Amino acid sequence: IEEKFDVIVVGAGMAGNAAALTLAQRGLKVLQLERGEYSGSKNVQGAILYADMLEKLIPDFREDAPLERHLVEQRFWMMDGRSHTGLHYRSDDFNEEKPNRYTIIRAQFDKWFSQKVREAGATVLCETTVTELAQDAYGKVIGVRTDRVDGEIHADVVVLAEGVNGLLGTRAHLRERPKPDKVALAVKEMHFLPRETIEARFNLKGDEGVVIEAAGTISRGMTGMGFIYANKECISLGIGCLVSDFQRTGETPYGLLDRFKRHPSVAPLIEGSEVKEYAAHLIPEGGFKAIPQLYGEGWVVVGDAAQLNNAIHREGSNLAMTSGRIAAEAIFQVKSRKDPMTAENLSLYKTMLDQSFVIKDLKKYKDMPALMHTQSQNFFLTYPELVSKAMQNFLRVDGTPKVDKEKTTFKSFIKARSWSGLFGDAFRLARAWR
Ligand code: FAD
Numbered sequence: 001i002e003e004k005f006d007v008i009v010v011g012a013g014m015a016g017n018a019a020a021l022t023l024a025q026r027g028l029k030v031l032q033l034e035r036g037e038y039s040g041s042k043n044v045q046g047a048i049l050y051a052d053m054l055e056k057l058i059p060d061f062r063e064d065a066p067l068e069r070h071l072v073e074q075r076f077w078m079m080d081g082r083s084h085t086g087l088h089y090r091s092d093d094f095n096e097e098k099p100n101r102y103t104i105i106r107a108q109f110d111k112w113f114s115q116k117v118r119e120a121g122a123t124v125l126c127e128t129t130v131t132e133l134a135q136d137a138y139g140k141v142i143g144v145r146t147d148r149v150d151g152e153i154h155a156d157v158v159v160l161a162e163g164v165n166g167l168l169g170t171r172a173h174l175r176e177r178p179k180p181d182k183v184a185l186a187v188k189e190m191h192f193l194p195r196e197t198i199e200a201r202f203n204l205k206g207d208e209g210v211v212i213e214a215a216g217t218i219s220r221g222m223t224g225m226g227f228i229y230a231n232k233e234c235i236s237l238g239i240g241c242l243v244s245d246f247q248r249t250g251e252t253p254y255g256l257l258d259r260f261k262r263h264p265s266v267a268p269l270i271e272g273s274e275v276k277e278y279a280a281h282l283i284p285e286g287g288f289k290a291i292p293q294l295y296g297e298g299w300v301v302v303g304d305a306a307q308l309n310n311a312i313h314r315e316g317s318n319l320a321m322t323s324g325r326i327a328a329e330a331i332f333q334v335k336s337r338k339d340p341m342t343a344e345n346l347s348l349y350k351t352m353l354d355q356s357f358v359i360k361d362l363k364k365y366k367d368m369p370a371l372m373h374t375q376s377q378n379f380f381l382t383y384p385e386l387v388s389k390a391m392q393n394f395l396r397v398d399g400t401p402k403v404d405k406e407k408t409t410f411k412s413f414i415k416a417r418s419w420s421g422l423f424g425d426a427f428r429l430a431r432a433w434r
Helices: 014-025 051-055 106-119 167-171 195-202 243-249 253-262 317-336 343-354 357-364 368-374 376-395 402-433
Strands: 005-010 030-033 048-050 067-079 084-090 101-104 123-125 130-135 141-146 152-160 183-192 208-216 224-230 234-242 274-284 299-301
Touching: 005 014, 005 141, 005 317, 014 030, 014 106, 014 152, 014 317, 048 051, 048 317, 051 317, 067 376, 084 208, 084 376, 101 106, 101 208, 106 123, 130 152, 130 167, 152 317, 183 243, 183 253, 208 376, 234 243, 234 253, 299 317, 299 343, 317 343, 317 357, 343 357, 368 376, 368 402, 376 402
Parallel strands: 005 030, 005 152, 030 123, 067 208, 152 299
Antiparallel strands: 048 101, 067 084, 067 101, 130 141, 141 152, 183 234, 183 274, 208 224, 224 234
């Protein structure tokens, strides 16, 4: 391709689409390249969509976006082999005119999002893999090389929205490859059931939705979580753990998923379903300390490629959309001033991102990934088992005086963790949470 673009966006996921849309809406000449057959064909997510971040890009998205269910209930399960201890929040307030969170199916949603990008005026080329960044003699990024015959394409700035692997950035030495203890490998299945069966099993009516996040012995002492999300006619179910933990333990993702599905709390929810999709994908989990350099000479990096993922709150797509939008706004400002796309000028992106919830949230939990990793045996095995035994002891009515039950429970915690262990865990958790 001979013509030069203002911006090339690599990737048509949440971050890339947000960036390309914002840039095209501002009148910039945008080329977006996506290796998949269509936007969304390669993408995996639970998936919860956070409306606020999409509203900032497409205010009337509810009119035609392919949404599944709006969430009225969130459940958190702490699981052991046969039980779960739950924390539920359900509110009719979430049955509002403009709901705050929805379940979506990424393949459908990204296709719709990509159509909006095209309508805004961007050129979107699918089935085109960017093989490397084109750099000048001084290392400035001046465009990309692709697997198409007409190979190299030039632009003033390249937005790297290539997802968690970030191979292009790594190959160009702009960032390090994510380490195995900073990424989780998640596997997910889609279980199809009649709509009314899903609504009966999850206590839903109309388009109401519920999500279940689950942690505990299901990850066998590894740092990880499971999830069950109700869509209209299917249930999305998956589990993920740190790659380094899989390496260390020899456990397999499909082995974990299989056990999760057979758990007595989970099996009745998916009984009789037909599995039509199986996917595996990485999730950035290193948090604030794993964020690479976000900009340089002629480039910025957004979304999962920049490791912008809040594993504690299970938020990723909203950070991706927000970083994509903010990067585009920064580029637009530099362009409007007719300034060159130097690292110094593009640092505006980082300044703006630092002021957003994206960096503020990740900074808040900056010590959490390391804590969860080093204490995984305790948080994902010992405590869930102790809590489950305590709950059972508390609920079972068997003639044992309550005061004796309390003593038994108390002793079981001390025996498993000791006084100093219990205080240490509480202190470390409180410090990492603040
Ligand atoms: P992606 O969505 O991964 O998009 C990257 C795009 O770049 C892809 O389309 C890819 O094909 C393309 N690409 C890559 N390399 C090239 C190349 N060389 N040339 C051209 N194109 C390329 N987040 C939430 O907010 N809510 C959830 O419920 C949730 N659940 C999740 C469940 C699972 C199992 C997983 C794996 C993730 C989940 N996430 C969730 C995280 C969320 O999916 C990501 O944070 C989000 O998709 C990141 O968007 P992105 O655009 O940065 O990357």
